[in-house]
Amino acid sequence: MNHSILTCSPHFVELAVNEIRRSHPSVVVLATLSPGCLLIQASTPFDQFTRPFRDRLPIYLHHLAPVQQTVALHQAEQTIEKWICRHPTAILQARILPDMVNGADAISMSPANSLLQRLQQSNGKTATSTSKILSVALARQNTKWKVFIGVSWANQNISPYAGGVRPYSVQMPNRAGYKLLEALADFGIRLRSGKHALDLGAAPGAWTMVLRQHGLKVTAVAPTEMYPDLLNDPLVVYRGMTAEEYLPCAEGPFEVIVNDMRMDAQDSSRLMVSYARHLQPDGIGIMTLKLRQPNMRRLMDHSFRILRRAYKIMQVRQLVSNRQEVCLFLRPKIE
Numbered sequence: 348m349n350h351s352i353l354t355c356s357p358h359f360v361e362l363a364v365n366e367i368r369r370s371h372p373s374v375v376v377l378a379t380l381s382p383g384c385l386l387i388q389a390s391t392p393f394d395q396f397t398r399p400f401r402d403r404l405p406i407y408l409h410h411l412a413p414v415q416q417t418v419a420l421h422q423a424e425q426t427i428e429k430w431i432c433r434h435p436t437a438i439l440q441a442r443i444l445p446d447m448v449n450g451a452d453a454i455s456m457s458p459a460n461s462l463l464q465r466l467q468q469s470n471g472k473t474a475t476s477t478s479k480i481l482s483v484a485l486a487r488q489n490t491k492w493k494v495f496i497g498v499s500w501a502n503q504n505i506s507p508y509a510g511g512v513r514p515y516s517v518q519m520p521n522r523a524g525y526k527l528l529e530a531l532a533d534f535g536i537r538l539r540s541g542k543h544a545l546d547l548g549a550a551p552g553a554w555t556m557v558l559r560q561h562g563l564k565v566t567a568v569a570p571t572e573m574y575p576d577l578l579n580d581p582l583v584v585y586r587g588m589t590a591e592e593y594l595p596c597a598e599g600p601f602e603v604i605v606n607d608m609r610m611d612a613q614d615s616s617r618l619m620v621s622y623a624r625h626l627q628p629d630g631i632g633i634m635t636l637k638l639r640q641p642n643m644r645r646l647m648d649h650s651f652r653i654l655r656r657a658y659k660i661m662q663v664r665q666l667v668s669n670r671q672e673v674c675l676f677l678r679p680k681i682e
Contacts, residue, residue, distance in 0.1 A: 348388050349396065350377070350414040352484055352495060354510045355407050357382035358671045362644060363407035370399040380486040381444035384510075386414065386495075397503045404533055406673065407665045409511030411504055412482035413497030420485070420492035423462055427496065430481055434498050437481040438474045440509035441466040444486040462494075473514065474507040482509070511667050517560070520574065523607055524553035526668040530633055531557075533664050534676040538563060538603065545601040545625070547590040547618070548608030552577045559583065563603065568593045590618055599625030606634040612646050616653040623657035623679055632658060632677030635669065647673065655680070 355363035360383060368374050371389050378386040389396050393413040400408060418426045431439065443463045463485060474480060477500070484495045501507035508514065513532065519525050531538065538544075540562025546555045550569035555577055558565045566584045567573055577583045586593050590608065604626050608615055619634055626632060636650050651660060658677040665673045 348390060349393055351387050351389065351393060351396065351497075352380065352410075352412045352414060352482075353385045353387050353408065354410040354412075355383050355385075356409070356665055356667075356669065356671075358638075358640075359407045359643075359665050360385070362665075366405055366407050371396060378488065380484070380488070380495075384444050384484075384486070393497075393499060394503055397505065400505050401502060404662070404664060405505065406663050408505055409665075409667050410506050410509070412480075412484065412495075413499050413503075414495045415497040416495075418494050418496070420462065420494060423483075423485075423494040424465070426494070427466065427481075427483060430496055430498065434479060434481055437479040437498055438472045439466060439481045439483065440474065441483040442485070442509045444484060474501050476502045476507050478507060480504060480507070513667065519553055520551070520556070521553050522668060524557055526607065526635065526666055526674065527554045527557045527605070527633070529666045529668045530664070530674045530676070533666065534633075534662050536631060536633070536676065542602035543599075544603035544605065545597070545599070545622070547593075547604065547606040547622070548610070549573060549585075554605050554607055555583060558603070558605070566598060566601070590622075594618075594621055597622070597625045600627045600630070601625055602627050602630045604630070604632045606632070609637060612636040612638055612650045613653060616650040619677070620653060620657040626679050628679055628681055630679060632679075633674065634677065635672045635674050637672050639671070643671075 375388045538561040544558045544563045544565045546567045549555050549567035550571040552573040555565045555567045564582045568586045662676040
């Protein structure tokens with residue numbers, strides 16, 4: 348039997364486990380190490396275990412890492428040194444998992460944090476999809492810290508980054524901006540400079556900011572004000588109204604329509620369908636669906652049925668930057 352650490356959003360654990368069991372029905376959850384981090388057992392080798400998720404990203408799984416040795420905290424440093432000696436080209440990825448009871452606040456003063464800092468200082472390399480990874484995860488089970496260690500290739504881990512958390516070289520004013528950056532990367536979308544984008548529910552403007560950084564002209568629609576720098580940008584056209592109010596006077600066609608509105612998922616989907624006529628035939632749509640407990644999967648399925656009236660759903664991804672939501676990549680349906 349082989350053990351792995353599965354990482355996903357705490358809101359989507361059941362769906363993530365179901366997703367992995369569609370390829371591997373015999374998977375067993377051995378323990379919850381942290382919210383959204385599970386120790387799982389499978390009967391297949393790690394390379395074979397992760398193969399179904401390499402050609403196309405799964406929806407809910409953020410990261411998988413093999414567990415080939417588990418040691419107590421006081422044994423960890425010496426054990427990890429031995430692993431480094433056996434795999435000198437491997438990039439060390441160490442992370443500490445938030446305490447199940449006390450959360451992240453319990454980490455800062457823990458002995459595990461001292462070890463983590465020493466490990467992180469010893470490695471400044473950034474992984475790529477072809478890197479060999481030495482994964483180290485520190486987690487507290489009951490009152491004892493355990494250290495989980497394993498080696499794999501980055502392309503076996505779903506993401507080359509520890510826990511699936513992608514590093515960014517650009518600063519965003521809020522979390523929403525990182526959502527769009529992550530969506531573009533995960534969906535493999537290359538925005539073309541000079542094209543015209545429509546940002547529905549744009550305020551305060553993080554998605555508009557990302558679109559402008561990629562060289563697009565943006566029509567930003569929102570009833571509340573945007574960041575001042577965007578209002579002063581000659582390539583941002585601000586329309587101070589709701590997306591519903593803007594629909595009859597939309598100044599399309601657009602090559603890109605994005606939607607990160609805080610709106611019921613089904614209502615947001617209907618609105619996107621209404622805007623489909625303003626999207627170029629070769630255009631793209633990117634939107635988030637805000638989901639609520641319970642019956643998130645049923646709500647998603649209903650929203651997908653609505654969207655399919657006007658779009659092909661190219662990909663769905665529960666991003667690391669998402670909360671209780673998923674992100675969709677859409678193409679207009681050509682009749």
